[in-house]
Amino acid sequence: MxxxxxxxxxxxxxxxxxxxxxxxxxxxxxxxxxxxxxxxxxxxxxxxxxxxxxxxxxLQSIWGTLGFILVMMTVATITSARRIRHVAVVPGQYAHCAVAIGGGAAVVLLILILPGVVPRNPESILPMGGIIVGGAMNATTLAGRRLMAEYGNRFGEFEAGLSIGLMPPDAFRLVAGPVAGDALLPALDQTRTVGLVTLPGAFVGMVLGGASPTAAAALQLVVLIGLLAAGSLAILITTELLARSPLPDGRTVSS
Known part of the structure; x- marks a missing residue:
């Protein structure tokens, strides 16, 4: 067979x-x-x-590749915003997700592509773009949902912060900010256990394609660290944008 x-x-x-x-x-x-x-x-x-x-x-042109990555970012933005809106509706949520995902992914991709760490050709840029955008989307979704759920659960503390003179962004960061880091746990665990618990796709694909294990490991390391960087930036942007947004009444937020 x-x-x-x-x-x-x-x-x-x-x-x-x-x-x-x-x-x-x-x-x-x-x-x-x-x-x-x-x-x-x-x-x-x-x-x-x-x-x-x-x-x-x-893959026929660099412009076609960039256009496809833009489509990826658009779909990722819509997906993330809808997930967060299941917990709470925040004005400008789609724009927030676009900035968080696009900002986190764009910075990392530029750092990888401009110096040539990732070859400047469609065959390399497109899959790397998909991986990094996907990681930024996951981090944005998890951070947004976790932040808003914590804001709802600790709304009394948020109001107490306002009553003692804290500005809304500062009160939001105080009660909800510490949980945003949970959104990075999947990427952290994947990086910590690589080779011991999992053999990621980029590594396996390169080895099966005939590349040396050393070259495959180097590429996989680039992917994993890139995901950590993109996720961290996306979480930071999500936290700051939510903190500065007109927040809903915490008693209406789903836990």
Missing amino acids: SHDTGLGLAAVVVLPLLVVLAVVASRLASLRHSKGIVTAALRATVQLAVVGAIVGFA
């Missing part, structure tokens, strides 16, 4: 079974994500099929 045939069998049989397993686990644990799991799996299938066709065009 060829490799392609085996992959086709997995797509037809194994992947639906994994979706069913995830749904059953979600229901047993009352996670309320059963529908979301199915929807995400279906969307991923369709989106990857479409993206597979579009990427070929994006």
Whole structure:
């Protein structure tokens, strides 16, 4: 049996079974994500099929690559803002997420691309852009949700801070700011355990493609440190923008 045939069998049989397993686990644990799991799996299938066709065009020029990264940032912004709005509706949330994700990702990508750490060609820039944008999106989403939930849970302390003369941004940072760091835990754990618990995709892909383990490890290190930097910047920007926003009544915030 060829490799392609085996992959086709997995797509037809194994992947639906994994979706069913995830749904059953979600229901047993009352996670309320059963529908979301199915929807995400279906969307991923369709989106990857479409993206597979579009990427070929994006890789034909640097402008096509940059345009595709901009699309990534747009989708990431919408996704992150919607997730945060499930906890609390903050004016300008979409703009906040765009700045946090775009700012964090852009700074890191420029630092990697301009000196040539990542080769300045579409084949290298596009996948690196997708990885870094995705990391910034995850950090923004987790930070935004965690910050607003903590603000709601400790709204009494926020009001107490205002009563003793603190400005709203300072009171927000005091009661909610310390939890923003939780959003960096996934990236930190991934970096700390790389090679011991996980063998990330960039490393495995390069080794399977014939690169030396040393070269693969160097690239993976760039990816992991880049994700930490982009995530940290995104969390910082998210915290500062929320602190300076007209915040909703904390009693209306979902925990």
